[in-house]
Amino acid sequence: MERIGVFLCHCKLIPPIDTGRVFEAIGNKPGVVYAADYEEMCMAPGLERVKEAIKDEKLDGVVLTSCSPALYEETFRHIVTSAGLEGYQMVVAELKGQDGAKEATQRAIEAIESALERLRMSRPTVSSRVPITKRALVIGGGIAGIQASLDIADAGYEVILVEKTPSIGGRMIQLSETFPTLDCPQCIETPKMTDTGQHPNIKILAYSEVEGVSGNIGKFKVKIRRKAAYVDWDKCNGCGICQERCATKALAEFQQYLDLPGKIAHRKAIYIPFAQAVPMRPVIDREHCRYFTKGKCGLCEMACPVGAIDFSQQDSFVEIEVGAIIVATGFDLMPKSEIAEFEEDPDIIDGLEFERLLCPAGPTAGKVIRPSDGREPKEVVFISCCGSRDPEHGVPYCSRVCCMYLVKHALLYKHAVPDGQAYIFYMDIRTTGKGYEEFIQRAVEEDKVLYLRGRVSKVFRDGDKIKVWGSDTLTGKRVEIACDLAVLGMAMLPSEGSKELAVKLSIATDEYGFMTELHPKLCPLESTVPGIYLAGCCQGPKDIPDAVAQGGGAASKLLSLFSQDEVILEEAAVS
Amino acid sequence: MNLSYYPGCTLKTKAKNLEDSAVASMAALGVNLVELPRWNCCGTVYSFAEDEELHQLAPVRNLIRVKEVESNKVVTICSFCYNTLKRANLLITNDPEKRNTLNTFMEEEIDYNGEVEVVHLLEVLRDEVGWQSISQKVQLPLKGLKVAPYYGCTLLRPQAVAIDNVERPTIMHDLLQALGAEVVDFPFATECCGSYQILSNPDFVSHCVWDILSSALRWGAEAVALSCPMCDFNLGQKQKELRQTHSGFKGIPILYFTQLLALSLGLDPEVCRFELNYVDPRPLLESKGLLRQ
Numbered sequence: 030m031e032r033i034g035v036f037l038c039h040c041k042l043i044p045p046i047d048t049g050r051v052f053e054a055i056g057n058k059p060g061v062v063y064a065a066d067y068e069e070m071c072m073a074p075g076l077e078r079v080k081e082a083i084k085d086e087k088l089d090g091v092v093l094t095s096c097s098p099a100l101y102e103e104t105f106r107h108i109v110t111s112a113g114l115e116g117y118q119m120v121v122a123e124l125k126g127q128d129g130a131k132e133a134t135q136r137a138i139e140a141i142e143s144a145l146e147r148l149r150m151s152r153p154t155v156s157s158r159v160p161i162t163k164r165a166l167v168i169g170g171g172i173a174g175i176q177a178s179l180d181i182a183d184a185g186y187e188v189i190l191v192e193k194t195p196s197i198g199g200r201m202i203q204l205s206e207t208f209p210t211l212d213c214p215q216c217i218e219t220p221k222m223t224d225t226g227q228h229p230n231i232k233i234l235a236y237s238e239v240e241g242v243s244g245n246i247g248k249f250k251v252k253i254r255r256k257a258a259y260v261d262w263d264k265c266n267g268c269g270i271c272q273e274r275c276a277t278k279a280l281a282e283f284q285q286y287l288d289l290p291g292k293i294a295h296r297k298a299i300y301i302p303f304a305q306a307v308p309m310r311p312v313i314d315r316e317h318c319r320y321f322t323k324g325k326c327g328l329c330e331m332a333c334p335v336g337a338i339d340f341s342q343q344d345s346f347v348e349i350e351v352g353a354i355i356v357a358t359g360f361d362l363m364p365k366s367e368i369a370e371f372e373e374d375p376d377i378i379d380g381l382e383f384e385r386l387l388c389p390a391g392p393t394a395g396k397v398i399r400p401s402d403g404r405e406p407k408e409v410v411f412i413s414c415c416g417s418r419d420p421e422h423g424v425p426y427c428s429r430v431c432c433m434y435l436v437k438h439a440l441l442y443k444h445a446v447p448d449g450q451a452y453i454f455y456m457d458i459r460t461t462g463k464g465y466e467e468f469i470q471r472a473v474e475e476d477k478v479l480y481l482r483g484r485v486s487k488v489f490r491d492g493d494k495i496k497v498w499g500s501d502t503l504t505g506k507r508v509e510i511a512c513d514l515a516v517l518g519m520a521m522l523p524s525e526g527s528k529e530l531a532v533k534l535s536i537a538t539d540e541y542g543f544m545t546e547l548h549p550k551l552c553p554l555e556s557t558v559p560g561i562y563l564a565g566c567c568q569g570p571k572d573i574p575d576a577v578a579q580g581g582g583a584a585s586k587l588l589s590l591f592s593q594d595e596v597i598l599e600e601a602a603v604s
Numbered sequence: 605m606n607l608s609y610y611p612g613c614t615l616k617t618k619a620k621n622l623e624d625s626a627v628a629s630m631a632a633l634g635v636n637l638v639e640l641p642r643w644n645c646c647g648t649v650y651s652f653a654e655d656e657e658l659h660q661l662a663p664v665r666n667l668i669r670v671k672e673v674e675s676n677k678v679v680t681i682c683s684f685c686y687n688t689l690k691r692a693n694l695l696i697t698n699d700p701e702k703r704n705t706l707n708t709f710m711e712e713e714i715d716y717n718g719e720v721e722v723v724h725l726l727e728v729l730r731d732e733v734g735w736q737s738i739s740q741k742v743q744l745p746l747k748g749l750k751v752a753p754y755y756g757c758t759l760l761r762p763q764a765v766a767i768d769n770v771e772r773p774t775i776m777h778d779l780l781q782a783l784g785a786e787v788v789d790f791p792f793a794t795e796c797c798g799s800y801q802i803l804s805n806p807d808f809v810s811h812c813v814w815d816i817l818s819s820a821l822r823w824g825a826e827a828v829a830l831s832c833p834m835c836d837f838n839l840g841q842k843q844k845e846l847r848q849t850h851s852g853f854k855g856i857p858i859l860y861f862t863q864l865l866a867l868s869l870g871l872d873p874e875v876c877r878f879e880l881n882y883v884d885p886r887p888l889l890e891s892k893g894l895l896r897q
Contacts, residue, residue, distance in 0.1 A: 369769060372791065487791070490791070492822060496791075
């Protein structure tokens, strides 16, 4: 480029820059014929000046500076192209930092020098028009993925919903009741699950995982592994006789592997994960099935009225083409064993396990019992921030929902055991959602839930009791509570396998494995790859309303893409 | 294998049973503990004072002794000495300013810049000898002896000097298991024994000791194993008083892990110096067939 112009922005958001020194340093760079500074380049008058200068000085290349190239590049590109240049003839340099004037000036010079270098390397691009395949892939069948699928399908587009477990529903369907309105997911989520299952535009691929992804926005090719269920789902009618006949029991994923007296929380080796499953189809657990472990059994095969059992089934693969992808892979709880101060004991459980104990449709039919002996716990301690907000033992971030679900637990426990006592250890109570603070007040005032402000140092078994040591920082005293059951509000982590999925999708994750949104405030639904959107807890801990909102938001982003027929892809021309 | 060995004051006086059983056991395992020349007190307690340089002279001098014998590692047996030496060493390594002050102050000594590694005997057993080779050398497995490992504070805190997981250590469990004992893990294994509060607040120490011992007993322990002479003093010496204040408490022998090591390696029980233990462990060991009557 022969005639390059440099435009220096230095509004009050950028540390003071010695513009004279900057101009001096870049003035003699090859090709630079024009330089100007302006206080607020990003505003209309500033942009007008850039446009005029390009025309008046007959510039064939420009370097612009900005506090946030990611946000301003698009705006600048419009101005530059309206002045007759092409996109490749512009580079935006970043000016940012908390340095003093001297460092800021030096950094500005370096940023502009490297932008000039990039501009020199810049080649004309060729744009190709790719027709958009108007079919969407949603990965993860929790509430966020369900919402996204329904919204896209209702708009008239085809949706493939991939879910790694045998049924959609996600974490939400495991919950007992949901805060702050205490409606049960079996009542409020099941309709959405059924709609998803019956929607003509939605195809659910349950018990399946994304194996590989290639392509770009508008046309992704996705390979999906359909795990062997050892049941022909097309023949099966979901009657459930197989799981009645099966003689082998195993700990159930859906019950968070709770081991309750009498094995009441166990499932069979062939099982439908829960009563409201969508699709209502069983899978065989190879690790426990006697046919696979001992080589003989076949009780389910004999019982099946339609001959759907197929022990010879293998994993199969399907390849699909989609125009855009929504990732909604959800969360897992940090394992309890990560907190070494808390012993491993059947009566020290995490929040999801307690949800199963409270759930009216759960293994105990909502009767609260201790896993060790089946007795009703008369004193229960709930511990907030186990692993969250604790960089030393876990993660520094707040998991956002624990304050609310622990108080919900305490309240539901008090309803189930009115003569029991619930204690909640907390650091701060974070109740920012609608109706949340009122919910806490209700638990404290009406249900006499006892809040203790302080952290817990040790949880251990002492004979029949679980002892909890902590401090009450409001009285400055040490506290020891001998309780029957301790419930830990463990930190939320990205779900298992989401890191590997992010690699397959080439999207960025943060240091904890949560998928990174394109901009923390202004692009919360887009991943770092065009055409791939994020919904729910795969992007960070959130509650149900937020997950549903993000699911809907991601769907509408995808639909605005589908409202066009083709997408323009720019590539550097091969010279 | 020769290892430089820092005994510390207590091992030469009240805890002779710890030193003798340790040195003899290590010799049987092929490790020769070579006592440092001209060692002095370790400084006993790591100082929390901000102006602490003077307090660091004692531990650093000992580390200089190690450097002088051209050794890059020193092993301690007393947990307190371990803690003080290790932390002083960390300070010297991480704080160039204080290192400079100390070196300048001790102008008669050679300069010390953190060249020596401080290890505890348990680490040597785990990392250099290995549990498997120990269990192969066991002559008299401690079969049927229910021992609770007790760590106290100084082997594990602060985290920077911990010889194992701070909250859930297993190093002594693994050793006792290698010796054939029935290991009893109990929740108070890492709680404080009360330490030097025994001087100013003896009732508080009684409270701590009772919590620890009653918990060990509830979990089925017949004896407690430890490595710290301070803990040994509190856990052992306080039992006389606890027998009077807690009806039904009959006492529980406290042993150094090295005494159990020596016994199981088939060494002459004389090296264990059981007569120095505050609660005589011999009746228990005899009842398990681990000592000739």
